[in-house]
Amino acid sequence: MKKILLITFLYLLILQFSSAQKRTILNIKFENFKDSIIRLSAPVPDGKFASNSVNEYVSERKDGNFHFDFVLEQTTKLCIYTSSRNGLLFVPGTFTIIINPGDSLNFTLHDDKEGLINMEISGRGAEKLLMAKEVTKKMYSSYLSKKPYHKQNITERYLEVDRTLDIIDSMFNSNPKKETRDFRLAKAQLVDQTLDAILSQSVEQYDDSVGSLFEKFILRKKRINPLLDSLTINYFGGFHVLPDYIYLSNRDQLGERYDLFRYNYPLEYGTLVQKQFANNPVVKDYLLSDNTIAIFRENWYSQISKDAYKYYLATAKRDNPYFQDVAMEFKLLKDVLKRGSPFYNFNLPDTSGVYHSLKDLKGKVVILDFWFNGCGACKTLVPELSKIERSLESDQVQFVSINVDKNKMIWKRGIGVYSVAGSLQLYTEGRRYDHPIITFAKIKAFPTLIVLDKEGSIVGIPPHPFKDPDGFKSYIKNCL
16 A cells, blocks of 8 residues: 555656646846836747647736746747837847747846847756857858848848858857757757748749859758758748748749749649658658648638648658648548538627627628737738728628737727728637637638628638739629
8 A cells, every 4th residue: 555655656746747847937027127018928839730729928017027937838939029119029139939848038138129139048948049149149240241131132142141051050060069959949940040031032033043043052052951850840941941942943843833832733832842852751741741731721621622631641651740630630621611611600799898699690791800919911911901891892791800819908909900990890808819719710820811601601711812802802702
């Protein structure tokens, strides 16, 4: 009996210790901000591929001292938004920081200077951030061109990128911890951030001279290699840089079809991924899986989603770490989100506190617009969507803006800026990403537009109003 009690005690002790290791702490101190109110918002994603689980922590302080304490299951990228001047706490520097479960980090900002490069950093887990800070400071101080970025030509930008990547390589290669996971993540983050803009611009403005610059500075020097890392691929490279790298490496085959190529031609994109990364199955599996899920989310249970899934089943190995994510996502589309399925019967308050349900809108084609205050893409969409809404004004059409902000006042301040003022404005009552309407519809990005028919059943995701306004209007008119 004593032996059983001892084993039970040891098990509980280990369990408690394990749980404590996941407790993550951030202390942020603004010096010289004691007479103003600062608001920090910290959305914490779970860091897992193909997941939209996010917990947001918000704090407002007059004394400039912030404390965030939360449980973190796995390494993630954390972005902190601030109501003070810059809007992003770690800019200038990096947009996000890398945090591990159990980190206990202290940040001190002096003299109204925000940004990773200007703050003091200490505590458990600080070493990777201090390395990123020192490399970034060296990068900034070594820029060849004094011209603002928007005034540099493409050759000048490639030269800056080349110089920056040399600095990253040199500083990380000389560090004795260069092979540790944290330092590989830090390096991948800086490489991803450096390549993102130049490769995106090269895709959009491609000509023979751009092709020569890409060949000289990226291909020959194998600049992409730090992103072909099994330990970092879940975090950096896969979103923009590696897809753009594939486009540029195969431009002769793609011709003028570069714009949204991987979404519009997913099967052909899949063959390019397989060809490009045949010798790196981890990267190949990630890119194929990530793009297949992106196709699902853009098209739901349409023919292109079915074709993409069929291709994935024929090419992907069942034991790749993302296979179950893709299979589960497709099952959700097939069982819940296919065209003609009833949508979630929401019941949400408007700005006056009056509740509106989906049943109340029966008899109208409903366009749901999901948004939050501060969403840049939401703000860009508003002018075009406002014009479209006026042109489609009818008793048979209802635009509904659904906000996911934590705070009701923040929601109301964003109406007319980040959502169309003429829409029916509804609120998820501070439940953010955990609200049933968000989990039901698998909302992964903002803005997301969803069209429902007059019976409240799913029609699908329409053409983007900003990119294809005529296509959007035709899509809605076909529902009438």
